[in-house]
Amino acid sequence: MIRKIARKEFIEMTRDGRFRTVAMAVCGLLVVAIVLGAMHHRREESQRDDARRATREHWLAQGEKNPHAAAHFGVFAFKPESALSPIDRGVNDFVGTFVFLEAHRQNEFRSRPAEDSSASGQLGALTAAVILQFLVPLLIIALGFASFAGERETGTLRQLLSIGVSPRKLIAGKWFGVVAVLAVLFIPTTIIAAGVLSSIHGLDVPRCVMLAIGYLLYDGCFLGLTLAVSALASSSRMSLLTMLGFWVTVTLILPRVIADSAEIVHPLPSLAQFRAGIDVDLKKGLSAHATDSPEIVKLRERVLKQYGKERVEDLPINFDGLILQASEDSGNAVFDRHYRALWSIYHDQDVFRSRVGVFAPASVMRDLSMALAGTDFEHHRHFAEVAETYRRGLIRQMNHHITHHMNGAEYDSKAHPELWSSVEDFRYEPPSAVEVFRSQRTNFAILAGWCIVALGAAWIAAMRVKP
Amino acid sequence: MILRIAKHEARLLWRDRSLMLVVVLFGLMCVYAIGRGSAWVHERRAELAPLPDSGRQSLHNLRERLANDDEGVPNPSAAHVAGGVSQTLIAPPGPLAEFSIGRADVAPDRTEVSLMRSAHALDDAPTDLANPTHLLLGVFDLAFVLIYLYPLVILAVSFDLLAGERDQGTLALVRSQPVALWKFLAAKIVCRFALLIGLLVFIFVVSLIKTGDGSRSLMWLILSITYGAFWFSLALAVNASDRSAAWNAVFLIGVWVLLVLVAPGVIPTLAAAIDPTPSRVELVTAERSAKPDLQKDGAERLDQFYRDHPELLPAEAKRVQVVRAARILVLQREQHAKLQPLADRFDEQLRRQQAFIARWRYLSPALLMREVFADVAGTGSERMREVRRQFRVFREEWESFFAPHVFRQHPMAVADYDAMPSFEFDEEGDDIVAKRVGWALLGIWVPTLVLAAMAMLRLRRVG
Numbered sequence: 003m004i005r006k007i008a009r010k011e012f013i014e015m016t017r018d019g020r021f022r023t024v025a026m027a028v029c030g031l032l033v034v035a036i037v038l039g040a041m042h043h044r045r046e047e048s049q050r051d052d053a054r055r056a057t058r059e060h061w062l063a064q065g066e067k068n069p070h071a072a073a074h075f076g077v078f079a080f081k082p083e084s085a086l087s088p089i090d091r092g093v094n095d096f097v098g099t100f101v102f103l104e105a106h107r108q109n110e111f112r113s114r115p116a117e118d119s120s121a122s123g124q125l126g127a128l129t130a131a132v133i134l135q136f137l138v139p140l141l142i143i144a145l146g147f148a149s150f151a152g153e154r155e156t157g158t159l160r161q162l163l164s165i166g167v168s169p170r171k172l173i174a175g176k177w178f179g180v181v182a183v184l185a186v187l188f189i190p191t192t193i194i195a196a197g198v199l200s201s202i203h204g205l206d207v208p209r210c211v212m213l214a215i216g217y218l219l220y221d222g223c224f225l226g227l228t229l230a231v232s233a234l235a236s237s238s239r240m241s242l243l244t245m246l247g248f249w250v251t252v253t254l255i256l257p258r259v260i261a262d263s264a265e266i267v268h269p270l271p272s273l274a275q276f277r278a279g280i281d282v283d284l285k286k287g288l289s290a291h292a293t294d295s296p297e298i299v300k301l302r303e304r305v306l307k308q309y310g311k312e313r314v315e316d317l318p319i320n321f322d323g324l325i326l327q328a329s330e331d332s333g334n335a336v337f338d339r340h341y342r343a344l345w346s347i348y349h350d351q352d353v354f355r356s357r358v359g360v361f362a363p364a365s366v367m368r369d370l371s372m373a374l375a376g377t378d379f380e381h382h383r384h385f386a387e388v389a390e391t392y393r394r395g396l397i398r399q400m401n402h403h404i405t406h407h408m409n410g411a412e413y414d415s416k417a418h419p420e421l422w423s424s425v426e427d428f429r430y431e432p433p434s435a436v437e438v439f440r441s442q443r444t445n446f447a448i449l450a451g452w453c454i455v456a457l458g459a460a461w462i463a464a465m466r467v468k469p
Numbered sequence: 470m471i472l473r474i475a476k477h478e479a480r481l482l483w484r485d486r487s488l489m490l491v492v493v494l495f496g497l498m499c500v501y502a503i504g505r506g507s508a509w510v511h512e513r514r515a516e517l518a519p520l521p522d523s524g525r526q527s528l529h530n531l532r533e534r535l536a537n538d539d540e541g542v543p544n545p546s547a548a549h550v551a552g553g554v555s556q557t558l559i560a561p562p563g564p565l566a567e568f569s570i571g572r573a574d575v576a577p578d579r580t581e582v583s584l585m586r587s588a589h590a591l592d593d594a595p596t597d598l599a600n601p602t603h604l605l606l607g608v609f610d611l612a613f614v615l616i617y618l619y620p621l622v623i624l625a626v627s628f629d630l631l632a633g634e635r636d637q638g639t640l641a642l643v644r645s646q647p648v649a650l651w652k653f654l655a656a657k658i659v660c661r662f663a664l665l666i667g668l669l670v671f672i673f674v675v676s677l678i679k680t681g682d683g684s685r686s687l688m689w690l691i692l693s694i695t696y697g698a699f700w701f702s703l704a705l706a707v708n709a710s711d712r713s714a715a716w717n718a719v720f721l722i723g724v725w726v727l728l729v730l731v732a733p734g735v736i737p738t739l740a741a742a743i744d745p746t747p748s749r750v751e752l753v754t755a756e757r758s759a760k761p762d763l764q765k766d767g768a769e770r771l772d773q774f775y776r777d778h779p780e781l782l783p784a785e786a787k788r789v790q791v792v793r794a795a796r797i798l799v800l801q802r803e804q805h806a807k808l809q810p811l812a813d814r815f816d817e818q819l820r821r822q823q824a825f826i827a828r829w830r831y832l833s834p835a836l837l838m839r840e841v842f843a844d845v846a847g848t849g850s851e852r853m854r855e856v857r858r859q860f861r862v863f864r865e866e867w868e869s870f871f872a873p874h875v876f877r878q879h880p881m882a883v884a885d886y887d888a889m890p891s892f893e894f895d896e897e898g899d900d901i902v903a904k905r906v907g908w909a910l911l912g913i914w915v916p917t918l919v920l921a922a923m924a925m926l927r928l929r930r931v932g
Binding site: 258264 | 516597606618738748
């Protein structure tokens with residue numbers, strides 16, 4: 003019986019010319035969006051590859067130079083585009099693409115693509131994520147809103163129930179019918195998408211699978227609610243309007259309102275405040291130029307004692323290198339404190355969104371999708387931290403060279419270019435799928451909860467369906 | 470007759486709880502959005518306003534020291550010292566930013582200018598800190614409410630104008646009366662539209678009180694009414710096709726999705742695919758390659774410069790005493806000249822991409838409105854370009870004021886301090902904005918009138 007009902011639903015939906023056009027259009031858009039996303043990804047990566055090579059060459063070709071001058075010359079770290087960015091660009095356009103690594107300062111990221119786009123960036127370009135999060139739920143609503151209410155209006159529901167079809171079988175049949183249509187549409191699309199993605203990058207299977215599960219849960223929630231509302235609504239018109247109201251609230255209104263509330267609950271400092279805070283603390287800290295500051299005097303005493311010497315000039319090492327490193331360490335502590343404070347506010351806002359997002363599955367889905375695609379703020383932060391660690395290592399290596407290989411008397415002496423090539427090139431590995439899963443457990447749980455409640459609601463509503 | 474129908478309709482509307490609920494909800498959202506926008510603008514203004522102070526203060530201190538003949542370090546009579554004081558330029562939020570924050574949350578609104586900083590550093594101007602995820606979502610501002618939700622409200626109150634009457638069985642009654650069907654429908658629409666226009670006028674009055682910018686607020690009002698007219702005339706055309714209410718609803722929602730969600734995404738995406746957004750990555754690498762070595766090249770290049778510009782040779786010194794500041798200036802100019810073609814190509818590419826969007830945006834009233842709302846509010850791409858342009862112009866002014874002093878090694882006098890250029894952002898004239906708005910209005914009125922005419926013809930035939 004279930005099979006018969008499902009078949010009837012399937013045939014009815016696929017015969018409708020209007021529906022066929024819309025469904026094909028959605029799938030077509032999805033494929034086009036992924037292909038365009040992949041093209042964008044490839045273009046960006048090739049540009050960044052060139053830039054990576056160039057910055058390394060610049061570094062290696064410095065010639066003879068004082069290591070501290072080299073530390074000021076610095077290198078750029080370019081963030082790689084994540085492998086799944088053609089699906090979901092996430093915050094990529096709103097965080098910088100590279101950072102300059104130099105002595106004394108942890109710099110801000112530069113070049114945010116959004117600054118160069120026009121006002122039309124608001125809902126962003128039509129990416130696969132936008133289609134999956136906004137249009138596919140609408141398609142599901144269009145498929146399911148009349149499933150009970152429509153039959154009631156034409157009087158066939160009464161007939162069905164009178165011949166003893168159990169409501170349980172009816173709902174299962176309707177459910178399978180819609181799922182079959184969706185499967186026919188999206189299984190080929192998914193295969194094409196996987197093909198496109200694997201052509202630019204190796205396919206990250208665990209992340210893709212999690213992404214697919216996330217979207218299935220999200221869609222399941224819309225399907226369940228649509229069927230439930232359709233069973234309860236007085237007319238198909240009412241059923242459609244209710245579901246559209248839900249869609250507008252959940253996808254368009256709530257995510258923005260929740261984000262606004264997050265900003266009110268966890269306010270950010272202004273950029274001027276943030277920078278001024280860092281500058282004030284840096285000034286308070288140890289400066290390599292103030293050689294008679296108490297910190298440096300203490301350092302000098304300790305080092306002299308360690309080597310059993312009376313005067314700095316008698317030390318077997320270059321004391322200036324130690325001062326440089328000490329001022330670097332003091333600066334690093336300042337940057338750590340301020341950046342951690344800033345990022346923890348972002349994190350608090352994100353957690354707030356996820357908590358309140360219990361009421362808005364679209365908001366949770368968006369965060370989950372970005373995280374799995376490797377384009378959320380946490381991934382950016384991970385990159386920023388790796389780049390910063392590299393910067394500190396590089397500067398330490400320069401200072402170490404000054405301390406141990408350069409005579410104090412000849413401070414102006416230069417290091418051999420071999421020193422430049424002894425610095426390893428910058429490499430970056432994004433966090434593993436397991437780590438991402440761990441951070442997204444709550445979001446998965448919320449979506450699964452919604453899906454179960456929605457399907458349960460459909461089940462209960464079907465039990466009580468009235469002809 | 471129309472008046473009598475309208476009166477009757479108004480009474481019906483007033484009694485219709487669900488309909489009034491929709492309108493009230495819409496009103497509340499408008500109020501929330503304006504509150505949100507005002508808070509944003511207020512915060513941003515408060516943050517920007519004090520930024521230029523420290524640069525001005527440093528200059529003021531130098532001037533005082535010069536006036537008191539204090540020739541300490543740094544020397545206030547040296548042009549590179551005064552010109553090297555970093556000046557913060559700010560562009561305040563646009564005149565109606567409360568209504569459409571647009572891209573203002575990512576558009577650079579401040580920059581530092583100094584003689585010792587290359588002109589290309591200007592493009593690296595920052596904006597305020599914001600959670601990137603929230604930037605992605607966009608702000609709940611009035612432009613969002615009007616572009617996305619206002620059409621939905623219009624469609625919700627007008628999708629079943631004719632079909633609703635038929636379902637109630639009153640349609641036959643209406644048609645037996647000596648009134649043309651189109652008049653009947655027009656009266657219904659006028660009633661509903663009047664309700665929403667009332668709300669918009671209220672917003673207009675509020676904005677006038679808050680911002681005092683009459684002409685821009687008026688443009689905003691006219692645009693919102695025009696946009697509303699488009700959706701009403703679409704609803705009218707669909708109603709005229711005489712189908713069931715459910716069919717109308719599905720069809721209208723489909724059109725809404727296409728025009729408001731899909732097209733505004735597709736057009737910029739295509740623009741980016743045809744003319745890819747240029748990347749600053751390339752620019753920064755080129756900048757580094759073009760960066761000359763101050764120690765190695767400086768002296769030689771400065772000699773060359775003085776040979777080319779003998780009029781700038783310092784008067785008292787026979788042999789040129791090469792100063793660091795003069796070296797830096799020469800090298801900066803050289804780097805600038807080397808990078809200019811690349812920077813121009815970058816701007817040109819960006820301009821082409823925006824021109825593509827500007828051409829095709831007429832396909833989607835929502836995209837058109839988004840751009841024009843932002844334009845009128847002073848948060849659109851036109852103003853963004855204007856801000857960058859004025860920043861650059863000031864950078865040039867600043868340099869050409871100090872450079873002759875630096876090269877001639879001519880000491881600065883107190884009078885020179887008083888004659889220094891200072892920056893004030895100059896808002897675009899309303900007439901320039903109005904011209905752009907005019908085209909947009911035309912772009913919406915044409916399809917609106919075509920749809921209305923189609924509906925009329927059809928209704929004549931039916932009724």
